[in-house]
Amino acid sequence: MKIIQPQPEKSLYLFEVDDVLYPHRDFILQIYYLFGQFVEFTESRPIGSMVTEFMKSRYEANQTDDLLGATKKEFELSQDYSENFERLQANGHLPLKLLLFDEIKASFQALTDAGKQIAILTEGNPVLQLNKLKHMDWEGWDKQLKIYFTDELVFRKLAPFSYIADEFGVDADAIEYIRKR
Template structure:
């Protein structure tokens, strides 16, 4: 692969760009369902997981807990546990980079390009995802930045990245 000479830094999002966000969420749902079954004995873990998976595929993440709560009679007190798991779950299985991302990263590194992640969303949840990505040979190669944190601090992300990598903003390529 050949990349434009003027582009020095390639910036990626995490979710559904370098790995499947669904892979993360399904593991969170598995952990939550296990916790509920262990704590309350009902509903069965498999039933709750299937419900959550179906909801995710048909309606997305929005109101997932509330729908599960209504369908299974879950106590409202478990909503905090559900939300906390999104931020600090210890995943049973590592998150895998998409095959095409592995190929792209390899090609970028071969041409001496910098790779970084600029991810939006709750920085704590995004950091948790980063911890469980199987980075393979890129473990110490990829820098991660949190868009919401930069914006909260009043920092313009493009300018910040340009300074970090000592390049002009025009040398940065966003990949989505």
């Protein structure tokens, strides 16, 4: 990603989370680690690091369809861990902070220096997305950011861009949305 340069016609910049603010890989690999440790404890077998490595290699090979099923089969797991895996993603406490891309920090600074407003607009399960956000090392940027969850706004029958434009007192055309391409 490149540094976002302020545009004269834009006054509000909305940023997606995954692979925009930070590398999503950093989150999911920590979840795989936590999951491996959980499986090791539950199964009472020393397989945590092998489970983590198996899941990581499948992820990196872009083979994540039915990842839990493949993991269960590979390690002959005695139970379905789907609920536990989902719970870890939504509520797990990550061992390491998620670090903002350097380009994002520079973009935030450039936009702020130009008098532009910045906020987060993220799609997906709000609980899961919030868990990611609370594990980020914001370096103080979180104190001046509002966070919006697309799914929550749509559930409330609100059009996200119109709602956020009203909140900030800007025209919807003055919003720039930065997301993974």
